[in-house]
Amino acid sequence: MSHHIIEIKDIEYMYPDKTKALDGLSLRILHGEAVAIVGANGAGKSTLLSHLIGVLIPSSGTVRIGDYPLNKETLTHIRRSVGMVFQNSDDQLFMPTVFDDVAFGPLNMGLPPEEATQRALDALKTVDAVHLKDRPPYKLSGGQKRSVAIASVLSMLPDILVMDEPSAGLDPYCRRQLITLLQSFKHTKIIATHDLDLVIDLCERTVVLSNGKIIADGPTLQIFNDDVLLQKGRLEKPLRMQGCPICKPAIR
Amino acid sequence: MINLHSRWMDLRRLDELAANDTEIHRLNPCTKIVTTAIFLIVVASFSKYELISLFPLFLYPLTLMNRAALPFSVIAKRVFATMPFVLFIGIFNPLLDHTPGFQVGPFLISNGWISFFSILLRFILAVTSALILVATTGMDKIGSALLRMHVPKMFVIQLMFMYRYLYVLLDELSRTLLAYSLRSFNETGLPFRVWGPMLGQLLLRTIDRAQRIYQAMLCRGFSGEVRLLRYNALAKKDIAYCLGWSAFFLAARIYNIPQWLGALLIGRY
Numbered sequence: 001m002s003h004h005i006i007e008i009k010d011i012e013y014m015y016p017d018k019t020k021a022l023d024g025l026s027l028r029i030l031h032g033e034a035v036a037i038v039g040a041n042g043a044g045k046s047t048l049l050s051h052l053i054g055v056l057i058p059s060s061g062t063v064r065i066g067d068y069p070l071n072k073e074t075l076t077h078i079r080r081s082v083g084m085v086f087q088n089s090d091d092q093l094f095m096p097t098v099f100d101d102v103a104f105g106p107l108n109m110g111l112p113p114e115e116a117t118q119r120a121l122d123a124l125k126t127v128d129a130v131h132l133k134d135r136p137p138y139k140l141s142g143g144q145k146r147s148v149a150i151a152s153v154l155s156m157l158p159d160i161l162v163m164d165e166p167s168a169g170l171d172p173y174c175r176r177q178l179i180t181l182l183q184s185f186k187h188t189k190i191i192a193t194h195d196l197d198l199v200i201d202l203c204e205r206t207v208v209l210s211n212g213k214i215i216a217d218g219p220t221l222q223i224f225n226d227d228v229l230l231q232k233g234r235l236e237k238p239l240r241m242q243g244c245p246i247c248k249p250a251i252r
Numbered sequence: 253m254i255n256l257h258s259r260w261m262d263l264r265r266l267d268e269l270a271a272n273d274t275e276i277h278r279l280n281p282c283t284k285i286v287t288t289a290i291f292l293i294v295v296a297s298f299s300k301y302e303l304i305s306l307f308p309l310f311l312y313p314l315t316l317m318n319r320a321a322l323p324f325s326v327i328a329k330r331v332f333a334t335m336p337f338v339l340f341i342g343i344f345n346p347l348l349d350h351t352p353g354f355q356v357g358p359f360l361i362s363n364g365w366i367s368f369f370s371i372l373l374r375f376i377l378a379v380t381s382a383l384i385l386v387a388t389t390g391m392d393k394i395g396s397a398l399l400r401m402h403v404p405k406m407f408v409i410q411l412m413f414m415y416r417y418l419y420v421l422l423d424e425l426s427r428t429l430l431a432y433s434l435r436s437f438n439e440t441g442l443p444f445r446v447w448g449p450m451l452g453q454l455l456l457r458t459i460d461r462a463q464r465i466y467q468a469m470l471c472r473g474f475s476g477e478v479r480l481l482r483y484n485a486l487a488k489k490d491i492a493y494c495l496g497w498s499a500f501f502l503a504a505r506i507y508n509i510p511q512w513l514g515a516l517l518i519g520r521y
């Protein structure tokens with residue numbers, strides 16, 4: 001299935017205030033892959049993700065999603081196949097009730113109300129949030145908001161899921177639930193995160209960004225074992241891969 | 253200052269109420285918009301010195317609040333919050349217009365005061381009916397109904413976004429104020445010198461956030477169309493509702509009902 005390949009070629013992006021956030025970045029992601037985008041704060045992760053769904057248009061270079069280059073004409077089509085879960089759920093949930101929010105996408109796709117309702121219900125079921133459907137989103141807890149935000153994207157049946165720091169601000173239990181949920185998805189997944197332990201669970205491939213450039217791209221475990229690289233990317237080895245200082249104190 | 257946050261939460265009560273399901277909520281949104289519009293026109297058409305004859309019109313908001321199970325306090329609080337505006341508009345009347353109006357016991361009420369109270373009443377009626385419309389219909393349904401009524405799309409989208417971003421603005425405001433109050437100890441209120449920077453910050457943050465929300469909407473296929481899950485078709489009861497209330501509004505406009513009732517009671521007929 002060639003039509004879900006994501007291909008980014010030499011993209012550069014400069015914010016209006018002349019901050020160069022992406023600097024000649026190329027990346028190819030195949031169908032069904034789960035890729036983690038890691039890097040320090042301000043490395044350009046969010047900016048990169050924004051390019052995958054046409055929220056930002058590169059100053060130079062091209063983005064191709066499946067068979068289409070991303071441009072004004074193909075934007076609507078691409079936004080149907082790429083579902084983006086934003087960093088801040090409050091930005092994503094804007095309808096008066098959870099259900100209306102989850103049905104917003106399907107309705108905009110022009111589905112008849114019955115079908116949109118069914119899609120919304122299915123999506124809520126997937127994230128185990130049917131009981132929240134009549135609540136106003138701004139009154140939910142952080143974890144619930146995240147679940148609903150994911151449902152609001154799932155209801156559009158995207159092929160590709162793009163997530164910006166999905167585990168940020170979640171308690172350990174919600175985080176574990178999220179990981180289990182994401183593990184069950186067969187979508188192509190692109191996850192920007194600082195949570196390297198989550199990456200071990202979810203992504204076989206990791207891309208390290210630093211100052212708008214890719215400084216490494218390869219199998220997750222191999223990258224996490226490269227101490228020099230991690231330091232260069234201002235990252236820290238995931239806790240699970242560090243020797244436990246309490247059980248086995250380092251010999252001084 | 254900290255309780256501003258709770259007040260903001262409270263603002264959204266209107267949206268929550270709109271999600272209820274009563275016979276008023278179930279009416280066709282177009283019907284409710286048209287009825288409200290007729291009500292507003294009738295209220296505005298009363299002459300400047302009309303006071304007593306305005307009272308019967310309160311039957312409309314009171315009935316609706318009752319049938320739609322809207323808590324009186326929710327509406328009253330919001331009407332009260334808009335009072336400063338009407339005071340500002342109307343307060344010059346009593347100062348400028350001293351012509352004698354009518355006598356109540358030993359007191360002579362000037363026309364200035366009469367017109368002031370008339371403005372006040374009409375304002376309360378108008379704001380109440382508009383709030384009830386939102387609280388029984390919901391802004392998204394109002395938007396889709398306006399589109400159906402061939403109101404230009406540009407205008408409807410403006411209206412919807414204004415309403416949505418009002419919350420964003422208030423949200424940012426409450427957070428800014430909270431952050432400020434947590435770090436300013438002995439101060440009551442906001443000293444004048446921080447107003448400038450704070451307003452600037454607030455504006456930038458609001459624009460930023462508004463943009464992110466708009467992007468999130470675009471990502472989920474928003475194209476300016478307001479699409480709804482439930483659409484209530486126009487039924488007989490909608491027409492009856494609109495015609496019934498309109499007839500009542502006109503009657504209240506043409507006949508001075510309180511005077512007529514009074515006369516009936518005293519038996520002068």
Ligand SMILES: Nc1ncnc2c1ncn2[C@@H]1O[C@H](COP(=O)(O)OP(=O)(O)O)[C@@H](O)[C@H]1O
Nearest residue numbers: 015017019021040041042043044045046047048
């Ligand atoms: N709206 C903006 N305007 C100007 N510069 C921005 C904006 N958003 C991000 N930047 C800058 O772009 C760079 C990359 O930011 P971002 O993609 O948000 O990083 P990350 O998500 O990896 O933390 C940073 O240097 C940041 O300061």
Ligand SMILES: [Mg+2]
Nearest residue numbers: 045046087164
């Ligand atoms: Mg980011």
